[in-house]
Amino acid sequence: MGVKGKVAIVGAGLTKFVRRAQETPKELAFEAARAALDSAGMTLDDIDCVIHGTAPDAFDGLHMKGEYLLDGSGGWKKPYMRGYVGGGTGVFAPIQGWYQLSSGLFETALVVCEEKMSSCMPHPQGAFLTIFDNLTERPLKPNLLWIFALEMNRYMQTYGISVKDIAHVSVKNKNNALLHPAAQLGKEITLDEVLNSEVLAWPVHREMVSPTSDGACAVILATEKRAKKITNKPVWIKGVGWNLDSSYWTNRDLAYPQYVENAARMAYKMAGIKEPRKEINIVEPYDPFAYKELHHLEGLLLADRGKAPQLAIDGISLRTGNMPVCPSGGLLGVGNPIAAAGLMKICELFWQLRGEAGPRQVPGKPKTGLAQAWGDLMQVGTVCVVGI
Amino acid sequence: MEVKGTTISKQDIESGKVLFTKGDPNAHYTWDTGIGIGRYLEGLREGKIWGTYCKKCNRTVVPPRVFCELCFSPVIEWKQLKDTGIINTFSICYVNWDASRVETPHLPAVIEIDGASKGCGILHVLDEVNPKEIHVGMKVKAVWKRPEERTGSILDIQYFKPY
Amino acid sequence: MADKVAIIGVGYTPPRPLTPDVSYKEMTYEAAVKSYHDANLSSHKDIDGFVTCAEDLLEGTSIFDEYTPDQLGAVQKPMHTISGDALYGIATAYMKIKTGLMNIVVVEAHSKASNIKTLPHILNYAVDPILNRPLNLHPYYIAGLEMQSFLAQTKTTPEQCASVVVKNKKNALRNDLSCFGANLTLQEVLNSAQTFSPLTKLQTVDHVDGAIVFVLASEKTAKKLHKKPIWVKGCGWISDSPTLETRNWDECDYAKLSSKMAYKQAGIKNPRTQIDFFEVDDTFSYKELQHLEAIGVYKKGTAGEACLKGDLNPTGKTPVNVSGGSLGIGSLLEASGGFRILEIIKQLRGEAGVRQLKKNKTALALAWRGIPTASGACVILATK
Numbered sequence: 001m002g003v004k005g006k007v008a009i010v011g012a013g014l015t016k017f018v019r020r021a022q023e024t025p026k027e028l029a030f031e032a033a034r035a036a037l038d039s040a041g042m043t044l045d046d047i048d049c050v051i052h053g054t055a056p057d058a059f060d061g062l063h064m065k066g067e068y069l070l071d072g073s074g075g076w077k078k079p080y081m082r083g084y085v086g087g088g089t090g091v092f093a094p095i096q097g098w099y100q101l102s103s104g105l106f107e108t109a110l111v112v113c114e115e116k117m118s119s120c121m122p123h124p125q126g127a128f129l130t131i132f133d134n135l136t137e138r139p140l141k142p143n144l145l146w147i148f149a150l151e152m153n154r155y156m157q158t159y160g161i162s163v164k165d166i167a168h169v170s171v172k173n174k175n176n177a178l179l180h181p182a183a184q185l186g187k188e189i190t191l192d193e194v195l196n197s198e199v200l201a202w203p204v205h206r207e208m209v210s211p212t213s214d215g216a217c218a219v220i221l222a223t224e225k226r227a228k229k230i231t232n233k234p235v236w237i238k239g240v241g242w243n244l245d246s247s248y249w250t251n252r253d254l255a256y257p258q259y260v261e262n263a264a265r266m267a268y269k270m271a272g273i274k275e276p277r278k279e280i281n282i283v284e285p286y287d288p289f290a291y292k293e294l295h296h297l298e299g300l301l302l303a304d305r306g307k308a309p310q311l312a313i314d315g316i317s318l319r320t321g322n323m324p325v326c327p328s329g330g331l332l333g334v335g336n337p338i339a340a341a342g343l344m345k346i347c348e349l350f351w352q353l354r355g356e357a358g359p360r361q362v363p364g365k366p367k368t369g370l371a372q373a374w375g376d377l378m379q380v381g382t383v384c385v386v387g388i
Numbered sequence: 389m390e391v392k393g394t395t396i397s398k399q400d401i402e403s404g405k406v407l408f409t410k411g412d413p414n415a416h417y418t419w420d421t422g423i424g425i426g427r428y429l430e431g432l433r434e435g436k437i438w439g440t441y442c443k444k445c446n447r448t449v450v451p452p453r454v455f456c457e458l459c460f461s462p463v464i465e466w467k468q469l470k471d472t473g474i475i476n477t478f479s480i481c482y483v484n485w486d487a488s489r490v491e492t493p494h495l496p497a498v499i500e501i502d503g504a505s506k507g508c509g510i511l512h513v514l515d516e517v518n519p520k521e522i523h524v525g526m527k528v529k530a531v532w533k534r535p536e537e538r539t540g541s542i543l544d545i546q547y548f549k550p551y
Numbered sequence: 552m553a554d555k556v557a558i559i560g561v562g563y564t565p566p567r568p569l570t571p572d573v574s575y576k577e578m579t580y581e582a583a584v585k586s587y588h589d590a591n592l593s594s595h596k597d598i599d600g601f602v603t604c605a606e607d608l609l610e611g612t613s614i615f616d617e618y619t620p621d622q623l624g625a626v627q628k629p630m631h632t633i634s635g636d637a638l639y640g641i642a643t644a645y646m647k648i649k650t651g652l653m654n655i656v657v658v659e660a661h662s663k664a665s666n667i668k669t670l671p672h673i674l675n676y677a678v679d680p681i682l683n684r685p686l687n688l689h690p691y692y693i694a695g696l697e698m699q700s701f702l703a704q705t706k707t708t709p710e711q712c713a714s715v716v717v718k719n720k721k722n723a724l725r726n727d728l729s730c731f732g733a734n735l736t737l738q739e740v741l742n743s744a745q746t747f748s749p750l751t752k753l754q755t756v757d758h759v760d761g762a763i764v765f766v767l768a769s770e771k772t773a774k775k776l777h778k779k780p781i782w783v784k785g786c787g788w789i790s791d792s793p794t795l796e797t798r799n800w801d802e803c804d805y806a807k808l809s810s811k812m813a814y815k816q817a818g819i820k821n822p823r824t825q826i827d828f829f830e831v832d833d834t835f836s837y838k839e840l841q842h843l844e845a846i847g848v849y850k851k852g853t854a855g856e857a858c859l860k861g862d863l864n865p866t867g868k869t870p871v872n873v874s875g876g877s878l879g880i881g882s883l884l885e886a887s888g889g890f891r892i893l894e895i896i897k898q899l900r901g902e903a904g905v906r907q908l909k910k911n912k913t914a915l916a917l918a919w920r921g922i923p924t925a926s927g928a929c930v931i932l933a934t935k
Contacts, residue, residue, distance in 0.1 A: 014391065015391060015392050015393040016391050016392065016393030016395070017393070018393055018394075018395040019395070020395065020396050020397065020398065020401075021393055021394060021395065021396070022394040022395075022396045022400075022406060023393065023394060028393070031392045031393065035391075035392070058413075061411060061413070122486050123485065123486040123487050125485045125486065125487065126485055126486065128485070129485055132511075134417075134419045135419060135421055135425045135429070135542075136425065136428070136451050136510070136511075136542050137511050137542070139541055139542050139543045140496075140511065140512065140513060140542060140543070142496060142511065143481070143483075143484065143485035144485070145479075145481060145483065146479055146481055146494070146496040146511075149479030149481065149496075150477045150478065150479050150496060150497070150498055151477070153477045153478060153479060153524070154476065154477035154498075154524070157477065157524045181389055181391045182391045182393070198482075199480075199482060200481070200482060200483050201479045201480065201481035201482065201483065202479055202480040202481075202482075203479075204479075214393075215393065246457055248449070248451070248453075248457070250476075250498045250508075250509045250510050250511050251449055251450075251507065251508045251509070252507070253507060254476075254477060254498070358389070
């Protein structure tokens with residue numbers, strides 16, 4: 001087996017990520033889709049199919065949320081399909097775009113991800129109460145912070161990592177986000193400020209958690225033939241991978257995301273990457289919590305197990321370091337409108353590899369980047385390797 | 389790069405400056421427990437924790453299931469486990485789901501149940517313990533509701549405590 | 552375009568109104584085991600990718616994707632969910648195999664409709680939250696509006712719509728998977744309780760539980776594993792506007808355009824002569840007629856007469872819903888389209904028993920995502 005059609009990203013756009021947007025979900029999706037089309041000099045008539053990504057329906061307070069969002073996303077009278085892997089959706093959506101185009105059925109795709117979490121009152125976390133097993137867990141009234149605190153603690157205990165080691169990620173990403181025009185939480189913050197922030201669920205501190213956000217993000221994909229006509233700087237999707245682990249999360253090893261490794265290996269194989277640490281120039285791993293960036297770098301085989309914290313401590317993962325990680329500012333800094341946040345990482349790579357990231361530009365003319373998202377019950381990894 | 393999006397505040401909504409509609413979902417379900425979880429819940433009502441053993445994988449899991457998700461075989465054996473275990477991981481949680489502070493911290497933990505294979509645990513909560521003393525590897529025991537109060541629910545175990 | 556793609560395995564649990572003995576996981580596991588056996592797979596480990604078709608609020612679980620892998624043998628495998636009918640899942644597997652990345656892909660859909668206690672309220676949760684939801688109406692009024700418009704525009708009569716119910720429930724009597732087979736008269740259908748006029752109660756589906764799992768494979772693998780691979784000739788899916796106020800009520804564009812997309816891939820110019828039989832959505836009586844006209848099998852305003860005359864019967868010129876359709880089998884939510892594909896597979900393999908049609912080379916399935924959507928998908932299958 002070998003993959004046939006090549007697919008490129010030819011346009012990208014997003015809205016501001018904010019705690020509470022005045023725009024309706026459809027309007028947010030529209031603004032992102034419009035910005036992406038404009039960036040590629042295209043109109044909706046040039047689009048063959050639309051892929052939509054959005055996380056739980058409960059946020060926006062809608063059943064069949066994808067159907068509701070379809071006109072805002074440009075899906076009217078087009079082949080429109082919503083793929084779904086919880087928090088991993090933002091990087092899965094371009095993967096879906098990739099297979100829809102690579103199959104030969106379409107030449108262009110508009111990929112739109114949207115989330116309006118503020119509709120859920122009194123707090124968006126309420127939408128997460130029903131993610132737990134209906135029979136064996138929900139009666140315990142677990143909240144979302146529990147499982148991340150449980151996973152973070154297991155990770156720390158297994159490798160002897162301290163909260164301080166992990167806090168470096170918050171400092172880096174929130175500072176990086178200062179230069180992102182869509183960012184919700186970019187700020188100059190010190191290590192002490194992170195460590196002294198309120199403990200929400202030990203070991204998780206407030207400044208180690210991404211915010212709840214409203215926002216949307218979009219990219220345009222095209223087959224090789226079309227991409228070359230649209231732009232002279234296409235960013236190619238070189239490798240894709242996705243992987244889902246068992247739903248029995250209390251029976252799994254929480255210290256290591258094996259499913260992320262599986263997804264990464266699938267993407268590396270397709271991209272022909274043999275030595276990821278040498279060949280990947282920029283990484284945008286999923287960082288809804290500070291420890292997740294580290295967990296994911298290990299799963300992506302970009303750091304040894306238990307050793308990822310050293311990358312931030314030593315400055316290797318700074319924007320100017322040898323392996324920039326989350327130069328966008330990540331979810332911790334730019335914000336976390338779930339599916340849109342994952343696709344924001346793809347946008348960041350698009351701009352970075354084209355040399356269009358402005359003040360955020362990573363030095364050294366990066367050629368290859370990797371974006372990854374994660375979700376469900378700490379169980380899904382989605383990986384996209386892109387390059388010029 | 390111009391980025392669109394308009395921030396509003398909670399006050400803008402509360403003061404009526406920005407209009408909104410309200411709706412509560414009337415979404416109700418009665419989930420069939422099936423064979424595996426049905427028997428697990430019945431066991432809890434009797435004060436027992438049931439697991440299942442897959443011979444092919446040599447693995448005893450809890451919650452029990454009527455097929456092994458790894459080798460995909462339906463050949464499993466029911467096995468009664470102990471109501472003790474060790475803490476795989478835990479948290480000390482100071483906030484509710486709506487981000488309000490709690491008076492007494494919640495103490496969720498993944499507890500590897502004695503008799504199940506290593507690494508196979510369940511989610512539950514701890515009590516009768518000083519949060520500062522909780523540690524990974526701590527031995528804990530189920531504290532059951534009185535038999536007449538049990539309903540066949542995970543809540544038939546009130547919590548786990550050190551022993 | 553890459554290799555051809557075929558369905559080589561199907562497994563299912565018989566649809567029933569209540570299934571209190573099994574959980575959705577156990578039900579799906581049963582369907583998966585049967586499906587993999589039907590496909591002659593030596594192990595679930597041979598499968599490259601998995602797709603579930605589901606919606607959170609129909610499960611009562613946010614991020615339902617979490618609970619999909621175990622019952623399919625998909626632990627630590629490429630798997631994801633599609634929010635759509637099983638036909639969207641078939642299209643997804645079709646595309647993945649065509650990329651050359653995957654060789655064998657599994658598609659699953661199920662219904663535990665009996666576990667949903669407030670289905671109309673949940674459907675109302677799918678209408679526009681600002682403009683429509685505050686009206687607080689049972690959302691089936693949308694079907695009433697659409698049927699009224701369909702009758703007025705095409706001059707189709709209520710009797711013609713009722714004849715769809717009579718036909719499908721009669722067909723269902725010969726399908727051991729059906730829950731609602733019956734010998735009814737037109738008058739019984741028309742005189743049943745008025746619901747969302749012009750709809751009557753018997754012109755509306757009832758919901759049932761069940762699970763279905765398909766195995767799709769690339770040409771080489773399909774031929775190696777199965778004697779009678781059923782080839783996917785074309786897939787289409789289209790959405791019209793979700794906004795009731797701007798939707799084109801006179802055209803059924805999701806059916807028209809999705810079939811057009813599938814016809815193009817399958818090289819079909821005249822569906823009525825090139826396709827032997829049809830399994831199209833009949834969630835409401837008029838939907839079958841509307842769909843047949845939209846997909847170009849009948850001209851506008853002629854499908855009703857054809858049905859009344861018996862042309863859509865199993866022995867007629869254009870057999871439609873020989874399975875009994877959703878009116879006869881019951882609606883399985885997102886799995887509904889899956890049971891249409893099942894009937895086509897049985898017919899094309901020559902395994903449909905008493906229902907076996909003689910002309911059984913090419914068939915079309917059409918799914919609609921139901922109230923309040925204007926979205927649907929179309930799949931064309933053939934023996935060659």
